[in-house]
Amino acid sequence: MENAWLIPLFPLLSFLLLLLIGKRLREASAYVGILLTLASLVFSILVLFERFSEPTYMAKVNWLTIGEVHLTAGFEVNQLNALMLFIVSLVSFLVHTYSKGYMQGDERFHVFYAYLGLFTFAMLGLVISPNILQTYIFWELVGVGSFLLIGFYFYKEEAKAAAKKAFIMTRIGDVGLFIGMILLFWQTQSFEYSEIFKAVEAGSVSNTMITLTAILIFIGAIGKSGQFPLHTWLPDAMEGPTPVSALIHAATMVAAGVYLVAALFPLFLASKTALLTVAVIGGFTAIFAASIGLVQTDIKRVLAYSTVSQLGYMMLALGCGGYVAGVFHLMTHAFFKALLFLAAGSVIHAVHTQNIEEMGGLWKKLKLTAPLFLIGTLAISGVPGLSGFFSKDEILVAAWEGGHPVLFLLALIAAFMTAFYMFRLFFMVFTGDARSEQRDVNESPSVMTLPMVLLGILAVVAGYINTPWFGSFLGDWLVDGNPILGAAHIEGPAWIMIAATVVSLAGILFAYFIYGKRSIAPDWLSGKGDMLHTVVSNKYYIDEFYQMTVVAIVTGFSYFLRLIDTFLVEGIVKGVVGFVQGLGRTGAKMQSGQVQTYGAVAFLGLAVLAVIYALTGGYLR
Amino acid sequence: MSSVPASAFLALALILFCIGLYGALTKRNTVIVLISIELMLNAVNINLVTFSKYGVSPSINGQVFALFAMAVAAAEAAVGLAILMALYRNKKTVHIDEMNEMKH
Amino acid sequence: MNLQSILSILVFSPLLGIIVLAMLPKTQEKAIKAVGFLATLPPLILSFAVYAHFLAGKSLSDFSVSVPWIQFHGINAQEPIFSVSYELAVSGFQLVLVVLTSVVSTLAAIGAVTFIKKEWKGYFMLFLLLVTGMLGVFTAENLILFFIFFEVTLIPTFFLIGKWGYFEKEKAAYSFLIYNGLGSAVLLIVIMILFAKTGTTNIELLKEIVGDPSGPLSADFKLGLFIALLVAFGVKLPIFPLHSWMLRVHVQAPPSVVMIHSGILLKIGAYGLIRFGMGIFPNQFEKLATLIAILGLINLLYGAFLAFIQTDFKMVLAYSSISHMGIVLIGLAAMNEAGIQGAIFQVVSHGLISALLFFLVGVLYERTETSLIDNLGGLAKGMPLAAGFLLAGALGSLGLPGMSGFVSEFMAFLGLFKVQPWIAAVGTIGIIMTAAYLLRAVLGMTYGRAHREFDGVLDLRGVELVPVVVLMLLIVLIGVYPSVLSSPLQATLETIMLGLGG
């Protein structure tokens, strides 16, 4: 564990290497990236296993001195960090491998791998930070990695806009984190997590301050995890290459918000208001994004909204005090969502379109991708036996036991919707007849399918490390030594599990009747509420709303300031200049060229001075 | 001891200087302006010589200075007049207010 | 070599280059360029030598030199002797700026080889004079010497802008000269009043005399002097509403001059505020801290919002400079270690980043003949290196962690949040806006579809890469390991904090 700091450095090395010599390596760049992330993965696994038996390890060095305060940089391996290290490096490794097939033939192949390396470095750095400042630093770097990868197809206007939007939207959230972090520092005199928790526990921070800082930090999480109202960037981010969506916008970076809340969980626990905020935002986002997901036609956008929705779930869990539930879902979600994205990428790779209305009947053609996609769909829908079922169940229990029946209901409805739209997606893509001409639809190469298979296995089995039936191994381990984080497993009434199962099965069936068997016309639903359908398919006009308010206000204010700049500031300057010029012109007129006049004026000046001097006695006296 | 005080000489010099100054600044004829300037120089010379005799520490220096001033004045008169001639040839006038070559 | 003479050699060695250049015939272009570049090396080497000396743990006061220069009595013989000495010294803060100056100067000299198309001889002679002036400004230990060097920087800059700039160069040069001339006139008045009242212009002595409540200056008078100083350096920094000259200069001046101008000359304003404003008048500074914080806030937001709607990338950068100088003010107004250190970091960081960005803009302009965002687009295809560095520079400028901009921004806000949380909170809008306008501009130029075919547009190559890479490395170095900058500053900060505490 002493060498855990090496883990992020491998991808950094990959980034630097590829930046310098990537152009010469060309396709071989992939091997550099893959090998170095593999090294990270191996180390992460070692660290994870070591962490099972050893206590938390932490090391730090002096980074910056401000007066008396020494800011440190270092790394910490606690349960959460070790788990995140493993998840991130695993998904990252798999995506690196997958990309070799997916990005084959791209002109900027090496750049892609370099960016992936940068992102992986930042993400790994983020999850082993022992203090909030370092977290913030990597937090931003992660954002940049994401930004670069979204804008990878830089020549596409949409990619450019999406990249910009992603950066700025998350930046808005980051500022919240920034402020919260600084306020917390002045309250506790430290950025270290441990010190902050100590101060919070000792009650040396006022309650309002705790609530304020917790909510500010949560704003950062909102931005990164695409929670309402800063969610709009995440679906747009699908302009990036699909492996990127899998890595960043499903499994790792967007989960950073959840991770941040989890890492600062004792702070949130200290404030009821902050917890409630987290829960409400999470619950609302879960159902809100799910409802948009119902009507999307772009395969990746459906997955994106599902990601937003699932992240809302995790937030809801944390907000209800279900630390284990949130982290558990974070893990399982990482696996099955990465699987779904990679499978979607495989589909796109095969049919060269993202519009699901143009797909159909791919089950026979994509012999491997289709079952894997089905596994992912089942897992996310919460079908019993798969990982998603267990973690979702934990969340529902946490919401119920946390005393938020309304949020529980929301979560349940969201679960229904999730099952529905995911299977809508599945049926539209894989069953029925091809709705457009599809030529040379081939299964992806094994370099792409192998990671999917691995993720598929994980999507099935990952749930079993924390189940009500076989013991809550993960939960026990996560809260070990930190009783403040809450119970390892919350025992809930059995009907919750049944309800969850029923709901998800109902969603699946519903989707089957509409899109699978087509016994109900697809426009049965949309026909009922035309207005509603329009509103939902336009994503509740949130983008337009922002465009009309925030962007318009900023632009308007800028033009207003430009008016000030041109008329007031420049006007004053021009006024002064005009005055001086006028003075100069008058002076020029007085310049007659006659020596005698000059002499007279000069002499008169002298005379006046002399008289004044004679009358007043001058300076000397 | 002399019965004429130093200030009398200085006052005389002042009056002559002022006359010269007034002439230099108001007369239109350039020759007269030059002569007025000579008058001002003379007034200064009177001061020099006066202080040479009645100064805090009387010495011959003041008189020597007056001589130098005269030499310079003579040179100035010669050059000034030469310039005047050159100007006159070009502009056919000796009136100083019509010589505005320094404009612009 | 005698340690005491090092600073003098450091400051005046570029003059040697001027002499050599003066003897070279105009036609020997290669030799002229070589000499112009080589003459910037001695300060570079020496400044790093001084830095190494510091790192070795030795005292920087070894370099202080003080030689009697001008002495005269007051009007009455009883009054004290007025003396101006030739005093040069470096503290940690000054050392940092000297190193920055020598680095940016050398890189700007390299840049000039690319950007300047005519009359290299005159250009390099003026340029080297400018370098001497800047080095002198940062090492002068008394106000008169400071002022002389300050003026020495003005004149060459005026000619450099006016002769080698773009279309409206004369106008830009004149507004530069007039604004800065007025600023330095105010500065001169302050210096002369201090000199007349106290009989010295040595900064250390002045600190004592002004700090003494029973000294020759009344409290109101000191406040007045401080406000005058604020105006004088506010022109240079520039503080809203004294900024319009700077926009013109940044747009019209040749890129290599803008590198120097934005990189170092603007920093003289910040240097003056810290060294003289805060050093000599700490109590007055404290009184006006809120005002300065608000001024900083206005600068920050005003620059950011206006940068958001500019169509010319150079204007974006110019307004971004205003915005970033707001952070300097914000940091200073915090009046604590974090804030002041943040301000100094911002001074250095912005010096490096803006030098980098303006260099790149210069290259872009040279290749495409435009710097309008709408006319460009999709540059990442034709010139991936330039586009990449442009993006990296912009990211550094918007305060991406791992680059110098973040450290400074972070510390400045850290400081201000302690004393003025509300102003700081409003100021954070600036952080968002910075990201918005920089990405809008940079992505508009490098991403998306090309609005025009840029056939045969060359990427960065050969010698052009040197300044870009060096600046980028420095930016990242400071961002990753800020102690490299903060350790020389500790002593300076302690002195300032002592003054503020007293």
Place this chain on the structure above:
Amino acid sequence: MTFSGEFFAFMALALVAIIGGVLLLNLNKVVHMVVALIFTFVSIAGIYILLSAEFVAAVQVLIYSGAITIIMLFGIMLTKPYDESEATTGKWRKILVFLGVLGFAFAVYLGIYHLDIQQVPTTLHEDNTLQIGKALYSKYIIPFEFVSVLLLVALIGAIILAKREDKEGDKE
């Protein structure tokens, strides 16, 4: 104050000098003005004698009353001083300059009035020329040489300036 001969001499000389000056200002013909000024110059020479400066007095007569006046007369003769063009400057300037001169005189007179210098007996009148000669050729030798150079320069300069250029001569 006793009315010594010296006093009368001073009064007379001063009167003549001032009258000469006033005439300079008020006469109409330029030649008359110059002649009036000769009176002033000569009486100033007298004043010099009163001030124990015989040599300076002699030089005054030679240079001013002699040389300079003659030059001026030549100047007048070579130009046409009597063309009656309208003056372009108004009366106001004369009045202003007059007031200025009065103010200036007043200020300086205050200085003269307050002047209080102890008179010290001098020996300037003894071998005045010899003293000047010694001073000129010892202490002031370098300025003296410079003056000679200056005169030479003035001479050459005056010749070149006043020389008619050939082309113009052809036209006339």
